[in-house]
Amino acid sequence: MAVGDSVPRIEAAAKVTGRARFAGDFTLPGMRIAKYLRSSIAHGRVTSIDVSKAKVLPGVDGVFTFADVPKIDFATAGHAYSLDPRARDVEDRMLLTDHIRYHGDEIAIVVAANDLIARQALELIEVEYQELPPILTAEQAYQIDAEDLHPGKGTTSVNECGAHEYVLGNVEQSLADADHLLNGRYTTQMVQHCHMETHVGYAYMDDLDYIVVVSSTQIPHICRRIVAQSLDMPLHQIRVIKPAIGGGFGNKQDVVLEPMLAFLTKKLGGLPVRIEMTREENMVATRVRHPFDVKIKAGVNNDGTLKGLSLDVLSNTGAYASHGHSICKAAGSKLAPLYPRTALRYNAKTFYSTLPAGGAMRGYGSPQIIFAVDNMMEQAAAKIGMDPVDFRIKNAAVAGDINPLSGKAIDSCGLIECLQKGRDILNWDQRRKELQQQTGRVRRGVGVACFAYGSGTYPAGVEIAGARMVLNQDGSANLHVGAVEIGQGSDTVFAQMAAERLGISVDMIRVVSTQDTDSTPFDPGAFASRQTYVASPAVAGAAEKLRKKILDHAALMLEKKAETLDIHQKDIIERTSGEKLLSLQDLSLDAYYHKERGGQITAEMSTKMTANAYAYGATFTEIEVDLDMCRIEIKKIWNIHDAGKIINPLLARGQVEGGVGMGIAGALAEEMLINAKNGKILNGNLLDYKMPTCLDLPDIDCDFVETDESTAPFGNKSLGEPPLLSVAPAIRNALLHATSVQVDSLPMSPKALFIHFRDAGLLG
Amino acid sequence: MAVGDSVPRIEAAAKVTGRARFAGDFTLPGMRIAKYLRSSIAHGRVTSIDVSKAKVLPGVDGVFTFADVPKIDFATAGHAYSLDPRARDVEDRMLLTDHIRYHGDEIAIVVAANDLIARQALELIEVEYQELPPILTAEQAYQIDAEDLHPGKGTTSVNECGAHEYVLGNVEQSLADADHLLNGRYTTQMVQHCHMETHVGYAYMDDLDYIVVVSSTQIPHICRRIVAQSLDMPLHQIRVIKPAIGGGFGNKQDVVLEPMLAFLTKKLGGLPVRIEMTREENMVATRVRHPFDVKIKAGVNNDGTLKGLSLDVLSNTGAYASHGHSICKAAGSKLAPLYPRTALRYNAKTFYSTLPAGGAMRGYGSPQIIFAVDNMMEQAAAKIGMDPVDFRIKNAAVAGDINPLSGKAIDSCGLIECLQKGRDILNWDQRRKELQQQTGRVRRGVGVACFAYGSGTYPAGVEIAGARMVLNQDGSANLHVGAVEIGQGSDTVFAQMAAERLGISVDMIRVVSTQDTDSTPFDPGAFASRQTYVASPAVAGAAEKLRKKILDHAALMLEKKAETLDIHQKDIIERTSGEKLLSLQDLSLDAYYHKERGGQITAEMSTKMTANAYAYGATFTEIEVDLDMCRIEIKKIWNIHDAGKIINPLLARGQVEGGVGMGIAGALAEEMLINAKNGKILNGNLLDYKMPTCLDLPDIDCDFVETDESTAPFGNKSLGEPPLLSVAPAIRNALLHATSVQVDSLPMSPKALFIHFRDAGLLG
CATH class of the missing domain: 3.30.365.10 (Aldehyde oxidase/xanthine dehydrogenase, molybdopterin binding domain)
Incomplete structure (x- = not known):
């Protein structure tokens, strides 16, 4: 059967032959190119900006600065929405800014007929800065006299983005009683994801108040919500489409380009506008792994019992929260299930600094x-x-x-x-x-x-997944999943799961790999190693429902009881004898085309996983x-x-x-x-x-x-x-x-x- | 409420502002242009064709003639598949032909980098013909010595594409007994649909054996089947997408370009290939209204009673069957319900000729x-x-x-x-x-x-329709229908029906107007004045299902019985008092994002109409x-x-x-x-x-x-x-x-x- 087999990636041929289409492989007539003007300093303020020369350059459709964008703070982190306001991501960013928080921060954007003109226009923008000293580490960030990078945001201390502590068991006592008490301090560096495909996307309008964003995103449904929020539009006026993706590793679990793309097309009367980050932009202006500074005290007995662990963690989230403190928090939660019999204290704080923003990374x-x-x-x-x-x-x-x-x-x-x-x-x-x-x-x-x-974010986040299946006229079945193929092979394992539950072979499952928020079942997306775990009940459930409907129709055609029938590969068989009674194709043709009975056979499931x-x-x-x-x-x-x-x-x-x-x-x-x-x-x-x-x-x-x-x-x-x-x-x-x-x-x-x-x- | 109101077209703004995207408004990087070589004679055979000069013209990707196409006869008529082989359309056409049957018949096709090169290449193709006299009328076509346009096809007589007769009541007696017997002969002409948008489409491959066709079609799901059949491919390897359409009137109820588009992209390794008919091509090489030649005998009494009608009808279907005899047959079936107390005889025959092919027309x-x-x-x-x-x-x-x-x-x-x-x-x-x-x-x-x-084709054809609804997080709902908006306003009336049954306002229904056979619920398409009639049970049913699921979730949230609740505009209300209890948006957010209960609320219906x-x-x-x-x-x-x-x-x-x-x-x-x-x-x-x-x-x-x-x-x-x-x-x-x-x-x-x-x- 299908599950457990080494089925080759179903999209492998498409990818190695170059037929798979990524967001950068599309265009639309009249599509414009947008390019950001990025700060040449790491910290400070824009004191003046003059875009007049850029605006009149032939081929330039628009130049927008921090002064032109909606005064709406939004969060870019790709988390499912939370009903609990305290659990939502920190909204600390607008589309553009005059408050420079890292080297490469986004001050203005040019839209032009092509990449060359856009670059020329960027050269014509004159900016003056008031530069401030950088804040590089968490320790620098929480100094009382440190410049506040996000006044009014975050928690109590200056530049503190988030903090929490948990204590499991009597840690102090455990450490005191242990045969040995050890101390350590460990630090990790800032790294980039370096996925092959840089961030790229485009947006257009095909109606008055309806924006379509095509993007290399791990989180199309979440992206839809954040774009709506960032432009103060109703959610159903935003449509996000995810074509093939060349890797993400968490960096595309943030909405990096999509709100800006939507803003630009709206500003320009629906013109298609595209942004493709250069590798250099992608290195600094997307998300990085948070540098951590971890102090540990450990108590250990001579018999090898780890009595207690006490951690004090400083996380450096850089210029913007993105996933903010939730990363440091989540990391702490993985210790308890590793050493569950050890007393644990986990005290963690996340600080802003003037580094590139830290975000989700594998x-x-x-x-x-x-x-x-x-x-x-x-x-x-x-x-x-x-x-x-x-x-x-x-x-x-x-x-x-x-x-x-x-x-x-x-x-x-x-x-x-x-x-x-x-x-x-x-x-x-x-x-x-x-x-x-x-x-x-x-x-x-x-x-x-x-x-x-x-496996997933529960109970920190909701773990919802959706799948829909459609029996095709040729006896194959389409599988739609909200879960997102970003190169990890999820479509293949979902096809295996569906085939397994349905009783047909994997090559008879056609996975609709493009997520489209207008039609794809809901699922927050690819992150937290969640998909094959969280979405499997939805896929299995939809396949089982479809199977039941197929057998019900077979029962109608064959005048037998559905319980006596089964699906085996391309046929309906008698369950006990294995005798072939009817091909799936003939069954499907009857369901679609019999003039009185039947109908298109489809099944859909939306499930929530309440375990982890x-x-x-x-x-x-x-x-x-x-x-x-x-x-x-x-x-x-x-x-x-x-x-x-x-x-x-x-x-x-x-x-x-x-x-x-x-x-x-x-x-x-x-x-x-x-x-x-x-x-x-x-x-x-x-x-x-x-x-x-x-x-x-x-x-x-x-x-x-x-x-x-x-x-x-x-x-x-x-x-x-x-x-x-x-x-x-x-x-x-x-x-x-x-x-x-x-x-x-x-x-x-x-x-x-x-x-x-x-x-x-x-x-x- | 929504049904019965003069709701303006929901896509009106998109269309009048030019934002609606039609098949000709898309492109893909590297897209090639294909153009047909059409016969310069109306009837005859190609005796020689030399494409060698065209093939070597720089910028030409391929030249294909009748010798290069699959030897598969297919029918182009947009009918739902029939389980009864006798009721299927006449398969009398290949992708290209050396047997010229009308002035403009398709002999060869050129694929090139652009329109200009394609036209130049056409000029370089050398063709020689053996010309035969034209066959212009049905009377000419059934002469015993007439050239057989489709040897082995059609019915008994030469060039007879189809024939049938029905007799209701004792027609001979009625005519004989009537006070007056009248005779008449009436003829109608060949006309063209002249929809604003000519036939246009493109195809590409995004996987090894998977062809996507984007086309201005009234019948995306049928188109998928015929394309598969014309290339002998499994149906699930074909995907047809229908964007906005600029009119059809039945002319796009035929697959005119799609099989060729699919063939070309397959031949060219998946390259995107586009065909846009010129107006001149559209006039002759698509479908026209069948000229009829109708002889009537009528018996009438002095008191005004129409005792009997006897019709002998000749229909001229031109070069290819397309809808063939079904048009003449269908027309006859509308007399009985008009004058049901009159004895009726309807004898009809459809003949091939060397005119452009007759097809479905309003x-x-x-x-x-x-x-x-x-x-x-x-x-x-x-x-x-x-x-x-x-x-x-x-x-x-x-x-x-x-x-x-x-x-x-x-x-x-x-x-x-x-x-x-x-x-x-x-x-x-x-x-x-x-x-x-x-x-x-x-x-x-x-x-x-x-x-x-x-209203529809039942019982001649199956009348199946499908609808799927999704509750959005903002309390609005998406509506997917298999029925096809081609400019007639069907999306608007479906939105009204869904709003009516759901209890919300029309502007909170987002109709997903693009049909995509990979995901859109099944429906054969826009023809036979069927859609608002045949699809209304699917739309109403899906909306009612959605309503029930919404009220069930409301009951869960409010700890009340679902039967005591109702939906009114943007709220859940108490049915009896009308008191607002909960907004639909809050309900939806809970269904999506509550960590344990609920799920995405969707509903789908596939229905068959067994009345007409x-x-x-x-x-x-x-x-x-x-x-x-x-x-x-x-x-x-x-x-x-x-x-x-x-x-x-x-x-x-x-x-x-x-x-x-x-x-x-x-x-x-x-x-x-x-x-x-x-x-x-x-x-x-x-x-x-x-x-x-x-x-x-x-x-x-x-x-x-x-x-x-x-x-x-x-x-x-x-x-x-x-x-x-x-x-x-x-x-x-x-x-x-x-x-x-x-x-x-x-x-x-x-x-x-x-x-x-x-x-x-x-x-x-």
């Missing part, structure tokens, strides 16, 4: 927290002289543990099996011993790290360190995942390979560099921003521990974000093993390693 | 038959000295009469009231007397004619004839319609005005002229084809007799085609009244009148 804060916690775990294991794997196993969650944060039992958990499997695969125990106390320029080490990660299954996993790696070259080479890297039942092993493996690659990149190479004096971005392009290519990456291996999650119809759990979560700390721990050098900040680039190795006296 | 054969029958009615009334209105009233259908063709009782019938109302409005009795026996150059006359017309309501009506006119100028001026023209309940008086009036205008055009002016020697079309353009403009048309008035048709949820019946049906015979009868000149063929152009008036000795 892992949503967890890579930062796991880097910190797993490094601390390594220190703790070392402290008590326990094997790091044993130490993790000792404290790891097992099925049935109560997640102290939700109060609910953990339904499925294969974490210990993941750790054991990885230990076996890497021949951990032997390599751990063999590689003790090496000398010489080239040394090896093994490392481990592990994680827990949710935790996926687990671990990274095991063996690295080789060249001390003189300050270089880490990954010899082996294995991710072992408990993602519940695997719907599609081929795609699951692909998902892990991509995620581990991204994890290695963030561990060893990527970092957005800032000039500390003026806050300007130093490497906002793919030449200077060091992103590994496939030639730089090692072979990546993975394996799965299949549990059966009872809250999902097919037993599956998240696998979108998890692959990268534990990669960096595993490498860091292997480095520690190889060299005894403790690196507590990312990235472990040659530049950073040089300082560490030099300070440790390891350089030759 | 009235679908009825204008021709009604012209003949109503002229005969006038003769009969004169014969027995009875007032023409009285004579019609005497024989007219009344509710409860059994339609002898279907055996079912006529549900609603306001024909007599229509005739009485028209008589009063026109002051008929007095004018009839005043205008007896005029002399002089300028004379006046009054005329009447009447009709019956079905007859609409009735009459035209009354007073004309002034200038004998010397051979010119008829219409002084007054009133159409009085029984279209059941009127959903939208404003749009109903618009529909009547357009239809009467088209009727006047066909009565007095329009005619496609053919060179009798070689079969070439003489006036295939809008300069030489005399189509009246609004300056040429009189003021058109109308009124309604509202009956309540019980087979339709809102009591409505057809009004799309009916307005033109009785126009020509009413004018003809007024001409007879004014001048005593009996004109039995159309058009009554100055040229034709000159001959009549000269022969009658009336010219000064």
Whole structure:
């Protein structure tokens, strides 16, 4: 059957042959090009702007500045709307601004006949600034005399975007009573998603008050709401269409271009207007991963019990909230289901600064927290002289543990099996011993790290999904899902699920991959590793409904009871004997075209998921360190995942390979560099921003521990974000093993390693 | 409430501001232009074709001839598929042909970078023909030695495309027994639809085996099937999208360009290919109204009883069947419900000829038959000295009469009231007397004619319709209908119906007007005056389902019983007190975003109509004839319609005005002229084809007799085609009244009148 098979991506051929159409592959007659005027400073105010020369340049349709945009604050984060006003995203942005908060902030925009004229017009705009010192870190941001970047927004302190704390168990007592109390401080860097397709979209009007936005977005239905809100229009006057997407990783879980596109077409009488970000714009003016500064106290007993963990986390959200504090908050919530028997305190604050705005990025804060916690775990294991794997196993969650944060039992958990499997695969125990106390320029080490990660946002957010199926006249079926294919393969697994429940083969399911808010069933979109988990009840439900309707019609045609019939591939069969009674095609033709009975057979489901299954996993790696070259080479890297039942092993493996690659990149190479004096971005392009290519990456291996999650119809759990979560700390721990050098900040680039190795006296 | 109100067209603003996008308003990067090579002869064979020079012209992507196309015969008529093979359309056409059957037949096609290169390439193709004599009329076509235009197709006789006969009652006896037996022969001309937007479309592939066709079509779902069939592809690999349409009148109820577009993009590896017909191509290479040649025998008694009618009808379908004999057959079926107590014989045959192919055109054969029958009615009334209105009233259908063709009782019938109302409005009795026996150059006359017309194709075809509704987050609702807006206003009346049943105002219904076969509920399309009748149960049903789901959710939120609640405009109210309890918007937000309960509220219905309501009506006119100028001026023209309940008086009036205008055009002016020697079309353009403009048309008035048709949820019946049906015979009868000149063929152009008036000795 379909679920569990390695079905190749259904859109693979379209993508590799170039037939798939992305937002940038469309045009409309008369389409105009818009380009932003971006600030050349990182912090300050525009004191004067003169667009008169730009406006009269032939071919220019309009020049709009901060003075021309609606005075409506809106939030760009792609969250489903919340009925609770306190849970909504911070509305701290207008379409354009004269208050410059980062290097590249949007002051004005030009609309012109083509890209060249638009660029020429930008050159003709004269701007004067009052420049202010940059605010680069959370610590700088909360100084009492710091410039307030968003007066009246955020919470109590200056530049504080959000804050919260949870305490589970008696943490103070646990720390005090523990055999050992350890302290650590860990920091992570700002990185960019670097999806292949930059942000691109266009908008037009095909009626008086009705705006169509075609966009490379992970969140078409949410985008519709935010565009409406940003222009103060009724929601039904906005239509968002999502064609094929060339990657997002969370960066397209923000509405970056869409409100502006809608504003421009409205201003210009419905003219089609397009914006395509250059790579350089995409590097700075979209969202980045929040730098975290994490202080941990850990209490550990000699028997390996992790008694307590206390974290103080500072998150730096940059110029605008975007997802704001919710990232730091969400990251904290993944600790309780990982070490549910440990007392936990998680105190977190998110601050504005003059960096590019932090937003959703694969892992949503967890890579930062796991880097910190797993490094601390390594220190703790070392402290008590326990094997790091044993130490993790000792404290790891097992099925049935109560997640102290939700109060609910953990339904499925294969974490210990993941750790054991990885230990076996890497021949951990032997390599751990063999590689003790090496000398010489080239040394090896093994490392481990592990994680827990949710499947969706519930209960923080609503988890709604929708699917609709239509039986075609040829016996195939169309499947519409609100969940969004952004390159991760979701359409394929949904086709498998629908085929499985319907009883036909996957190639007879046609997934309508383009989401169109006018017609596509509602679903907030692609984020939070939610889709195959949250949307599976909708897909399964719609398929089951369709199946029932098909069998009912078969019963009518065959004058038999529906319960005695079944669907098998292209036929209606007798359930017990398997005898073919009627082809699905003939059934469908009868349903459509019989003059009196039947009708088009369709089924639709909108479902809400009120659980949040935790996926687990671990990274095991063996690295080789060249001390003189300050270089880490990954010899082996294995991710072992408990993602519940695997719907599609081929795609699951692909998902892990991509995620581990991204994890290695963030561990060893990527970092957005800032000039500390003026806050300007130093490497906002793919030449200077060091992103590994496939030639730089090692072979990546993975394996799965299949549990059966009872809250999902097919037993599956998240696998979108998890692959990268534990990669960096595993490498860091292997480095520690190889060299005894403790690196507590990312990235472990040659530049950073040089300082560490030099300070440790390891350089030759 | 909404139904019955004169709601302005919901797409009016989009259309008058130019924002509505038609198929010709789109483009895609790299889109190619295709142009047909059309035969320069009307009948014969291509003996040689050389495309070698065209193929190597820079900018040419491909040249395809009849030798390159699939050897698959297909039918182009836009009928829903029939489970009965005998009822399917005649498959007599391939994509291109070397057997030339009309002047303009399609031999080859060029695809090039632009229109200019395509035209240049056409010039470079060298063709040689063997020319044959044209076959212009049905009489010529059935000669035993006539060239067989479609060997192996059609029925028994040479060039016979179809034939049938029905006999209701003892016609021979009735004619023999009648006090008077009358004979007549009436002929009608070939006319073109002349919709503003010519045939235009494009196709592309966004996957390996998946073709998208965007087309100006009345029948997107049928188009999908025929394209699949013409290329021997599975139906689910074809997607047809219908944007705004600039008129069709039946000419876009044929797949004229779509199979070729799909073929070309497939041949060219998925490249987008576009065809836009010139007006000149549209005149000859699309469909025309079938010329009819009708012989009638009528038996009438002195008391005014029409005892029997016997018709022998020859229909000329031209080069290809298209709708073939079904038009002539359908026209015959409208007589029985008009004069149900009269014995009827209807013998009809349809022949191929070398004229442009006849197809569906507003009235679908009825204008021709009604012209003949109503002229005969006038003769009969004169014969027995009875007032023409009285004579019609005497024989007219009344509710409860059994339609002898279907055996079912006529549900609603306001024909007599229509005739009485028209008589009063026109002051008929007095004018009839005043205008007896005029002399002089300028004379006046009054005329009447009447009709019956079905609502849809049942039981000849399946009548299926689909609607889906979605409650938006702002309390508005989207309405998807399979029925197709082609300029007639159907979207507006569906919005009214949905609003009425839902209890909200029309402006809170957003009709998704673009049909997309991937997602739009199934409906065969816009034809047969079917949509507001056949689709109303689907729209009403979906709205009622949605209403129930909304009230169920309200009950959940309010902890009240759903039966005690109602929807009124933007609120949920208590049914009895009318008290506002909750806004629809808040309800919807809760349904979407409450974390545990609810879901997106949607509803879908696919319904089949198993009745066919007859609409009735009459035209009354007073004309002034200038004998010397051979010119008829219409002084007054009133159409009085029984279209059941009127959903939208404003749009109903618009529909009547357009239809009467088209009727006047066909009565007095329009005619496609053919060179009798070689079969070439003489006036295939809008300069030489005399189509009246609004300056040429009189003021058109109308009124309604509202009956309540019980087979339709809102009591409505057809009004799309009916307005033109009785126009020509009413004018003809007024001409007879004014001048005593009996004109039995159309058009009554100055040229034709000159001959009549000269022969009658009336010219000064």
